[in-house]
Amino acid sequence: MNIFDIIGPVMVGPSSSHTAGAVRLGNAARAILGQPVIEATIGLHGSFAQTGRGHGTDLALVAGLMGWPTDDLRIPQAFDYAREAGLHYFFRTIDAGDAAHPNFVKFWLTGQNGVKSQVAGASIGGGRVVISEVDDFPLAFTGDFPTILTLHEDRPGAVAEVTGILSKCGVNIAQMKVFRKNKGGLASMVLETDQPLAEADLAAVAGLPMIKTVRCIHAISGQGV
């Protein structure tokens, strides 16, 4: 903890959890899709569904999907800008169960070239967020660090090959976790790193035989001033 955790972030009001956190969830979802969003169905759960409109949570989520920062003064007009940009958005209320965080959202996204992604996460207070699901994979990362997200075959050596490349290019891993749906099937690695991964190194990871896809999400929090 340091002073910038207490003084800041600079944000558009009225609520750090319902507004700033919602922008960051949108930012994360767009980064995971990896391209401009043309269609978004946004499922709101719990407090996001109940008091979200009064907090501008809906505007903030759409602003986040357009890649805007938490302090963008256009956020109150985000719907108009989205229409202009050709982003079609639909809201619905979802029930993610009692165990889900009260500020939980799920995005079903379609990108410019037809790519689809599902992303879910929660705003956990003070503008901080946790992504808990990507394309049906349950996982967990905060976006506080540059994050590498893989989809790979669940076979021995997959983790070593990826971490080998990071080691060679001097990228330090802060946290890492591996998730899979079933043994020997598809798995996902989440690597949170201290340094961002260069394009060429990302391409090297993508070129590994066991890797199906790899995505790189730059740190989305701590935008401050």
Added chain:
Amino acid sequence: MSLAKLSLAEWITAAEAEALPFAEFCLGLQVKQTELSSAEITARMEAMLAVMEESIAAGLKGPRSKGGLVGGDARKLQQYSQSRQKTLMGRFSGKAVAYALAVGEANAAMGRIVAAPTAGSSGVLPGILFALKEEYDLDQIQLAGGLIVAGAIGMVIASRASLAGAAGGCQAECGSAGAMAAGAMVALLGGTAAQVGQAVAITIKNMLGLVCDPVAGLVEVPCVKRNAGAVAQAIIAAEMALAGITSVIPVDEVIDAMESVGRSMHCSLKETAQGGLAVTPTGLELTEKISAR
């Protein structure tokens, strides 16, 4: 996330041992913590101050809030104060309260603010700091020092108690903001490090038990006026501390008391809109109207 407990008393003792003004001592702590230079930290604080100043100006224009429950009160108070030779609060407090209301109203209208420590309590520090700037001729670098003291106090509170209404009620948000502002004010007016601690202790003692009961769950009623209340408490505590009045209960123990009060507070009074003002007949009627829109 559990944090190692910090101690304001320890920092005060250390600052006195090094014979450093408290603002300078706190800046030194942040240099170690962030690995940024003191000039970089001060520059970032000045950038935050610029946003705070803009949010005061935006709020004084009287914007209407998202939920429609607040807006225009900062301007009302400013116009009233400016039209009178003499007011109950006097020039300094009148300005500080008007500016705090302004930021609260700008926040509720989706204006740009600095969460300090939260969006709901974002009016308190700008209110105090910019009233000080105008009435005591302080410059932006001095104000940045005040903000750094405020941030250090906030870190101690975050580590021993909470800054979130959902965890500790409004005492954790407006109470903490008031304590941070009181300490900053004492430091900026030449008080000692020990007096900073007294001001923090007295502010929190006077705001202990304050519940978080927002109508319709929105950061509007009573949040905006509670920012004004916290400004008043901060001024009272700072002036008492500068006069040499001390808190019988030491500052770290007062913060611990806030934590235990927050824990024993019923959850209907911790940002759930299930208790207090939120469930008064008028509060419920407004909730229904807003959700029907």
